Amino acid sequence: MKKLRMFLANLGHRRPLYPMVTPPMGIMCLAAYLRTKFDLDIKLANQRETNCTNEELARQAVDFEADIVGFGSLTPSGHGFAPLTGMVRAGLPNALILLGGPHVTSFGARALADTTANAAVAEEGELAFEQVIRAYFDGGDLGHIPALIWRNVDGEVLTNPGTMPPIENLDSLPFPAYELIDLPKYWRLQSMPPLPRRRYVSLVSSRGCPYHCSWCHRIFGKKFRMHSPERIVDEIEYFQRIYGVDDFEFLDDIFNLDHSRLMAFCDLLHRRNRRIKIAFPNGVRTDILTQEDVNALADAGTYFASFALESGSPRIQKLMGKNLNIPRFVQGVEMAVKRGIFANGFAMLGFPTETEEEMRQTIDVASNSMLHTASFFTATPYPNTTLYDHVSKIHPQQLAKLTYKDTDFCQISVNLSDVPDEVLFACQRRANRRFFLNPKRIYRILRDYPQPHLLPLYIPNYLARVTKGLLGPGKT
Numbered sequence: 227m228k229k230l231r232m233f234l235a236n237l238g239h240r241r242p243l244y245p246m247v248t249p250p251m252g253i254m255c256l257a258a259y260l261r262t263k264f265d266l267d268i269k270l271a272n273q274r275e276t277n278c279t280n281e282e283l284a285r286q287a288v289d290f291e292a293d294i295v296g297f298g299s300l301t302p303s304g305h306g307f308a309p310l311t312g313m314v315r316a317g318l319p320n321a322l323i324l325l326g327g328p329h330v331t332s333f334g335a336r337a338l339a340d341t342t343a344n345a346a347v348a349e350e351g352e353l354a355f356e357q358v359i360r361a362y363f364d365g366g367d368l369g370h371i372p373a374l375i376w377r378n379v380d381g382e383v384l385t386n387p388g389t390m391p392p393i394e395n396l397d398s399l400p401f402p403a404y405e406l407i408d409l410p411k412y413w414r415l416q417s418m419p420p421l422p423r424r425r426y427v428s429l430v431s432s433r434g435c436p437y438h439c440s441w442c443h444r445i446f447g448k449k450f451r452m453h454s455p456e457r458i459v460d461e462i463e464y465f466q467r468i469y470g471v472d473d474f475e476f477l478d479d480i481f482n483l484d485h486s487r488l489m490a491f492c493d494l495l496h497r498r499n500r501r502i503k504i505a506f507p508n509g510v511r512t513d514i515l516t517q518e519d520v521n522a523l524a525d526a527g528t529y530f531a532s533f534a535l536e537s538g539s540p541r542i543q544k545l546m547g548k549n550l551n552i553p554r555f556v557q558g559v560e561m562a563v564k565r566g567i568f569a570n571g572f573a574m575l576g577f578p579t580e581t582e583e584e585m586r587q588t589i590d591v592a593s594n595s596m597l598h599t600a601s602f603f604t605a606t607p608y609p610n611t612t613l614y615d616h617v618s619k620i621h622p623q624q625l626a627k628l629t630y631k632d633t634d635f636c637q638i639s640v641n642l643s644d645v646p647d648e649v650l651f652a653c654q655r656r657a658n659r660r661f662f663l664n665p666k667r668i669y670r671i672l673r674d675y676p677q678p679h680l681l682p683l684y685i686p687n688y689l690a691r692v693t694k695g696l697l698g699p700g701k702t
């Protein structure tokens with residue numbers, strides 16, 4: 227096969243109130259994998275970092291004269307697929323245009339329908355992308371690729387039967403292609419809050435999660451697959467050497483699922499004398515954290531982690547399929563904080579059938595815990611989740627109202643609970659005020675905030691939370 231030119235982009239925009247961006251791991255992983263299989267000249271773009279318009283992004287793909295154009299997106303930005311593919315198709319009539327990422331995993335064939343892309347890949351992307359390139363450029367047939375969503379010569383959108391097998395040995399994958407992005411630009415922008423701007427590298431050390439939280443994505447399936455401790459430490463050493471950074475964040479869904487891997491990883495860091503800082507902005511599963519885990523993580527350099535409570539109500543925990551042991555959650559946070567880890571919490575209000583009393587339980591557990599900061603999100607059902615299926619049975623009229631376009635953190639578009647909208651919004655305002663306007667908590671934030679000289683950058687975020695709703699009927 228001749229050398230091919232490939233343009234991959236991650237869609238989305240930063241907005242003043244939601245300025246966060248992380249290195250685009252999805253397209254960096256795909257680029258790194260595909261170039262081990264084909265002779266490729268690759269260009270990556272992250273629209274969420276540059277904030278460029280769709281027109282500019284499409285122009286970049288066309289000016290690059292790409293043979294392959296791949297767009298990955300989360301659902302709030304998935305509406306970009308149609309205009310972007312239209313513009314790229316006009317400029318590159320023969321290019322292979324492929325869609326993927328969380329939006330395709332959620333929306334399936336609907337994500338491809340109103341676009342001019344050739345095909346769309348749900349879930350893990352590497353193997354499917356490879357097969358699509360082979361089929362498209364080597365005279366194969368897209369109709370034979372398991373689970374592929376594609377458009378036939380008559381323009382019909384079809385979904386192939388079967389499933390693409392997950393990559394069993396994650397260590398067989400190369401390091402993400404960081405050299406194809408301008409990493410220092412990310413150091414000047416806000417990453418996952420409340421972490422400050424800093425010189426860091428994001429890593430993903432596992433895929434899949436065996437738990438069954440009803441709102442959660444199915445991108446990497448239910449089987450937990452992981453990099454070995456050796457591979458993670460090799461990757462850390464490599465990026466330390468290339469970028470001179472000592473701050474690493476793991477975007478894993480559940481880094482701490484395997485206790486022995488966690489211990490071996492921390493031990494290996496120690497044996498190789500790696501002094502680094504570690505953050506888990508996407509959270510650890512708190513009720514399985516042991517004191518031994520916390521000690522090992524803290525000794526290895528962990529300074530920040532998120533802890534997902536979601537609900538303080540045992541009934542809602544069961545209903546949402548998370549089944550978190552709430553006393554152990556409180557204890558896990560306390561263990562971490564006592565070992566010097568800055569603790570951020572995630573909670574959700576407005577779950578189907580949730581009562582005001584159950585929301586109060588969540589506010590109580592979060593506010594009485596040792597969390598430093600917390601977000602009180604609204605339960606939002608994404609298609610292809612059990613929450614969505616449940617809501618489509620009990621609240622079809624609410625689902626019909628739901629709009630995902632450009633929604634970001636904390637923006638409510640639907641109330642699934644048993645209480646009227648104004649009660650839900652009042653609970654959210656109360657949650658933020660009770661949690662954040664606690665003098666002891668304010669003192670602990672000031673005392674423990676990672677990189678105190680950057681604390682002023684966190685103040686707007688803090689003020690936004692405690693003033694929500696004061697200037698009008700704002701939804702959260």
Ligand code: B12
Nearest residue numbers: 251252296297298300301302326327328332347350351443
């Ligand atoms: C980092 C992160 C972010 C970053 C941005 C990430 C980005 N790509 O731009 C920030 C912090 C900004 C963010 C914001 C939000 N996020 Co977020 N985030 C994540 C997180 C924790 C990690 C993403 C990641 O790097 N994964 C690792 C890489 C390797 O996986 P990947 O990107 O999915 O890529 C693989 C496949 O999807 C596919 N693929 C990806 N791109 C492409 C392109 C092509 C062409 C192909 C073929 C395949 C393909 O192949 C890749 C390799 O296998 C995920 C959870 C998770 N575990 O993935 C949630 C997640 C992606 N976020 C989610 C959500 C809901 C949000 C928010 C709405 C906030 C919220 N919780 O309410 C906002 C929305 C922002 C917006 N307006 O778009 C959902 C997405 C659901 C959906 N249908 O879109 C996820 C899945 C978490 C969940 N609870 O279910 N997020």
Ligand code: SF4
Nearest residue numbers: 435437438439442479
């Ligand atoms: S929310 Fe976390 S624990 Fe629950 S299924 Fe998703 S990744 Fe697993």
